Amino acid sequence: MDLASARDVLHAQDGVISRTQALECGLDDSDLERLLRRRELARIHPGVYVDHAGQPTRTQRAWAGVLFHWPAALAGDSALRAHGLRSAAVEVVAASWLDREMTRGRVALEPVQVVVDASRRVAPPAGVVVTRRHDFERRVQLHLSPPRLRLDEALLDVASACADEATAVAVLADACQQRVTTAARLHDALSARGRLPRRRLLLPILDDVAAGTMSVFERRYLHDVERSHGLPAARRQVKVVTRRGVTYRDVEYSDFAVVVELDGRFVHTGPRREWADLERDVDAVARGESTLRLRWPHVLEPCRASVLVGRLLRSRGWDGEPSSCGRDCLAGPGQRRPA
Incomplete structure (x- = not known):
């Protein structure tokens, strides 16, 4: 008997079939041995076969692993x-x-x-x-x-x-x-x-x-800059409709009209993206908002970044002040500010 009786199973499993399934399709061990000799089947694992003699694909290897341990x-x-x-x-x-x-x-x-x-x-x-x-x-x-x-x-x-x-x-x-x-x-x-x-x-x-921090970079800002230094809680991934379409702001301190854009790129992506960023920032200024754009070097010095964000927030009406996150922190009352 040939593989015709097992075609449906082979098609459903990307060309992979187990010995148990082959027997259920009407083949016997003699048929399997003959198909192996004729290279119509090749053994991936004991009792698991693929319908060609080449290198199994990733999906075929996945099927073989499941069928070898079935139910799995x-x-x-x-x-x-x-x-x-x-x-x-x-x-x-x-x-x-x-x-x-x-x-x-x-x-x-x-x-x-x-x-x-x-x-x-x-x-x-x-x-x-x-x-x-x-x-x-x-x-x-x-x-x-x-x-x-x-x-x-x-x-x-x-x-x-x-x-x-x-x-x-x-x-x-x-x-x-x-x-x-x-x-x-x-x-x-x-x-x-x-x-x-x-x-x-x-x-x-x-x-x-769940709070909206959708990247490692954004989480760094949330924990290391904002929360660790007592900055106000911001809104995240805020939808904004502009004349160029819909965009999303990374961090928005709505009560103070301050926007923080977190640019986690390690390399620049060309003038088109740079112009788009500039236009977004100008639109924010035209609406009476202040935009601060932070990159990895800024967030990797979270104490220093918190001082700058806090300074901008205070200029827009925040009556608080960044708090110290530890002994050597640059933030907090009376701390030395970076030059």
Whole structure:
């Protein structure tokens, strides 16, 4: 018997099929061995085959990992890719793993991450990393192709495993920016998880994302400049209609007609973007508002930046004063101001 009886399964699974599925389609072990000899099938893992003899694609490797451990679902970075999430932060996480493997002298492909029920004990083949999860069936979507963890669950897993806070923030913020989830959904999913590495870090990060801080740079400003130095609470991602269309302001101190634009670019993006920024700033002045544009060097010196923002706010009617965040802080009453 040939592969005709298994065409529907192969089509639905990107050309990958398990031995169990092949038998259900009417093939037997002799048929499978003959197809392997004729190179109509190739073995990816024991009992899992692909319908060509070349290098399996990333999606085919993902299917193979799931079928080898069935019932199983994609997890971590693998689940995020299956959900179609495009995230520079996720690429950084994957690249760091590949760098470690190549440093050890290994030629490595990014591993397929798979999750199974907590009650199971499995021995994954090379190229597959398995985690176990309680309440498995509720947390996965077995009807999708390929099956995968729910998006919010996978995001929390990846963020909790990041090497640093900035990357964890970026993973969650990228997903919210792409409108594939919300901070409220992520918060609910995290609250339902009994234990998770770095849970105490992720909860306040989600609060920040809900407050509108949609990038690592914006979160730095919120925490290190605004909150740490007692500046007024600003509005964030404020929609403004101009003669050139709709735009969004990063930070707006509405009571004092002060706008802070956070420009997190490391390089300039050409005269077109520079002119657009200038026109926005001039429009703000024409409306009686003051605009302060901060870049990374400014926010990386948060005490000094808070002094400048506070000075502008005071000139617009704020009766407060930046407070000191510590012994060497430049802000606060009586502190030495930078020249």
